[in-house]
Every structure is written in C-alpha cells, then in structure tokens.
Amino acid sequence: MSKIRIGIAGYGNLGRGVESAISQNEDMELVGVFTRRSPENVQLLSNNVLVHKMDAITDFADKIDVLILCGGSKNDLPEQGPALAAHFNTVDSFDTHAKIPGYFETVDAAAKPNGKTAIISVGWDPGLFSINRLFGEAVLAEGATYTFWGKGLSQGHSDAVRRIEGVKGAVQYTIPAPDAVGRVRSGEVPELSTREKHTRECYVVLEDGADAKEVEQAIVTMPDYFSEYDTAVHFITEAELKQNHAAMPHGGFVIRSGKTGEGNAQVMEYSLNLGSNPEFTSSVLVAYARAAYRLNKDGQTGAKTVFDIAPGLLSPKSAAQLRKELL
C-alpha cells in the first residue's frame, strides 16, 4: 500500500511534534518540511527528510497528499491557511475561537474551487474538546456544559508576564479550581464565575534590582489576563525556572451535566492529562491528516472542521475491522 505523503509547513514545537507523530503511523511518510528560515539552519529529528524554503512550496504540489500547517494562529495561519489551501489538502490548528467563522470562510473560498480539502481548527481546544461539547448537548439536551483548562502552561499568559518591566523570565499555569470541578462532577449544575472556575499561578524570575512588590501588583491587576482571577505569584531563580518549568504540560475537562426522565442526573466527562501540549496537538493533526486525504479522494472538498469528520476516517483500520475490534 502506498503511504500518505505528508508535508510540514513551519517547524517549531508543533512541526517537530508532527514529525515525531508521523513516525508512529505506518501508513504515512514525511516528504518535506517547509520553513521561512534558512533551510540549512533547521535540524530535523530525522536525517532522511529535506528542508525547503517556504517560497518554493508550490513546486511540491504533486508530491504531497496533505500539508500540515504548523504556524501560529495570530500571524501565520490567517495568511498561510487560505494561500496554501488553494494548492494542497491541509490541516491546521487555528485556535482563535472568535475568528474561526471568518477563517473558515476564507479557507473554504480558497480550497473549494481548487478541489482541495482543508480541515481547520484541529487539536484539543478547538478540536477534541469541541467534539465533546457537541456530544454533551446533543445527547443531554437539558443540562449545562463546563470546560476547565489545566493544570497547564499557558503560552499567552506566560508571554504577558514576560512583557512586564523587571521580569527576566516567567511561566504561567492555569489551574482548574478543585471545588468547582467537584461540584460539576457531582451532578450539580452551578453557575460559576470566571474567578471560581480557574486560578492562575506565576513563577517569575526578576531582573537585577527589580521590585518584587511592583511586579506582583502589575501581574495580578493586568486586565483580560489576570484581573478576573485569583493569581499567585512566586519568585524563583533562573536556575529553578530552567530546571522545573521547561516542560509544556496541559489538559483539562469538558463536563456535561444533564437530567433525563423524572430528574435522573447524568454526567459525561472528557479529560486530558498531557505531558506535552504541542506533541499531543500534533498527534491530533496527524490523525486528521488521514481524514483529509480520504475525504479528498472521495471528492469532499472545501473547508471542514472536526464536526464534519466521521470518527472512522481518523483510523488506519478499515470500517469492517473497526466494527469487529472497537465497536
């Protein structure tokens, strides 16, 4: 059987995770990595794959079945998503929730007339968590859905702390409040404020001579990022930051709490406990690349989301094998 030929556009944490995930899937092969950096400065995990300049990517249109877009949602994907979906079947992890409807339209307009299939906003949130929010309300029509994130390192919040004057280095963890999670799991349907759902914890290395009190105050009062939360700030050394806070764990829960019949409580819960957030997202992208390939073969073109993908399309197993082994 010929393998599904995958290309990677953008080689950061996510691109490296995709390369690693492809090596775990025998029905796929990585045929090229594309970067805006100088290719000679990009070191892949494998020695058998070439790195090319992003400018040359359309030369590879016939050599790649699915291109996995590993750029960021803020600056890369709004431009690359539509541009590349005109030439390739694509999968991306566009995760700016509020902008998804607009992004879907621009990618669809590029992919459809060119006979390409583009699955957008793949990963765990948006992605697997979204699917579970949908299942929750479709199955338990009367109820409430709760999403909790963490314990996990938030890149955006860490960056926000690092931008404060006097901060040399920092990481921020989002932590679901155990009490809130417990109430939801018990079948209660509480109304929870932002402050009640999550707490935030920052580990900060100060610049020489910086005032710890001032930095702490700047963090906990920062609008949008911290002011609505209870935030704990811990000051640590640079050595501690490197040694204890280099991993990128994350995870969380989607819980649907509903009632059926004469008031029977029913609770559905989906949870992830991830040792590496980017590697997990990459693994999801690779599974959806398989679906993009199959959908395109089947003539189903244009932009799609995880809501449009039948689960069976994600597995290397045949439909008959899935019915026999997993149903």
Place this chain on the structure above:
Amino acid sequence: MSKIRIGIAGYGNLGRGVESAISQNEDMELVGVFTRRSPENVQLLSNNVLVHKMDAITDFADKIDVLILCGGSKNDLPEQGPALAAHFNTVDSFDTHAKIPGYFETVDAAAKPNGKTAIISVGWDPGLFSINRLFGEAVLAEGATYTFWGKGLSQGHSDAVRRIEGVKGAVQYTIPAPDAVGRVRSGEVPELSTREKHTRECYVVLEDGADAKEVEQAIVTMPDYFSEYDTAVHFITEAELKQNHAAMPHGGFVIRSGKTGEGNAQVMEYSLNLGSNPEFTSSVLVAYARAAYRLNKDGQTGAKTVFDIAPGLLSPKSAAQLRKELL
C-alpha cells in the same frame, strides 16, 4: 420547520426513555409507539400519542421519518433489525459485541436496496465508548486502551443470580477496581487481569429456608459470570432490595494511555456517571435518529455505525452555528 417524525418499536425501559428524550428535543415529535403486547395495556408518559400493534407497523411507513428500535439484542433485534430496516430509517442499540459484524451485514442487506439508512449499535457501549476507543488509538498510536465499567447494575449478571435455587431476588453491581483505574490514569501502562480490573457485588434476598452458604458458593463459582472475579455477596431483606436497589445507575471509563516524542506521557479519558442507564442510552439513540434522518435525506443509505457519523449530524444546530458556538 417541520419536525422529525419518530416512531418507537418496543416499549420497555428503553422505549420509555426514548419517549422522554424526544420531549427534550424540539425538532422532533413522537408519532407512534408499536408493541407486541395489546396496545390498550401499554400506558405511555404522554396522552397525545397512540399505541399500535407491531403487526401493523408497515402501514406507517410514510408517517415516520426514523423508527427507533427498543427491543433486546438477544431475541428482538436479530429479527426486527433487518425486517424493519427494509421499510424505515432505523436506529438501534444492538449490543452483543461479538455478533455486530454479522448483524451489520444483515441490516445493510435489508436497508440499502430499499433506500433506507440504519444506524446500528448506538448507545454508550457500544456507542460513545467505542468512539473514544477509536479516538484514543487514532491520536495516540503508541499506547494502550482500557475500558472499565461501573459502578453499575448489570442486568445479565443480576438475572444469572436470580436463576440460582434459593434466590428470591437479587441485583449485581460491577465495580471498577480503584487501584487499577489509578494506575492507568497515572500514565502507567499496566497489564491487568480480569480479576484486577473489576470486582462484583451482589445483593441477594433468600427464599424461606434457603442456605446462605450454598447460595453464596453457587454465585462466586459460577463460570463466565463470577468465577474469574472477586465477588462479594450480601444478604438483604426484600424491603431493602426494593428500597435501595431499584435505580439503574451505570457508567465507566475509557482511558487511553500513550507516549509521544521522547516519551512524554499523554492520557485521554472519557467517563460516564449515569443516574439511569436506560434513559441515557435512549438519549443517545434520539441524537443518532437526527443523524439517520439527515443521512437519508442526503442519499446515504445502508447500515452505519457510530464510526460513520460526523459529530455535527447529531446536533440540531447548523454547521455555521456549531462553528461559532462550540468549536
């Protein structure tokens, strides 16, 4: 908007649950219940719906968009599934795992030539648990999947205890072993024996003069049902049985524990905590009835399983609304 017209074939716990679930979904209406009993002896929850004899069901072929089959997997569905899929779009909860491939073929052979869509083996296991087993291995290609059931009342095991001489009444609960669940959740990938994964607990009412020791021995040594498990037997009064063991709770977990990259542990977990097992299964059936209706409108006929159904088809919301609200 015209509503999706639903029929119910078979009115036990599951049929009653379907009737109740339909009342929670505004885009559906129940148009008839079909029974092999005398219709006048069947009391529905609603007074606005008629009960008909099962024999007359094909007279209603034009009045029902989707027929939900609420019979049992042992005796009813093997015959009713194919017979009714020749005349109706159907959804059923056929749950004899080993016989699913054969059942799929017979239902497909009946539905396809008649232009009908039949979604088989819908519920939570098979059903939502199956989907999560599939997602687990598709996303984390290197890892192991664990399914735990309970704490929950097992109908089959309760029946087996009731058949023992000297037993007047009984219920059996399946309980996942906390130690095993904890090891799997921690990211360990243990090999677990049947005995290590679950324990069983029986609450038994004795007939007058029956020997408790003999009954207990007959239970714990029963092959297939109990001999491979650690089983606790509690003797209770008939009043206690009625008061404390009339509910039908169930649930369980599907856990995928895998590794990515250089060995980062990743754990995906799906869990259900159900106050009423039949009502939850019914709620799943009703969501899939919506999908069956849409697939048939779209010309996608024949037998399907949950693996073939895109999540978006389950929701009353439009694709654009789902992207905006849930992705």
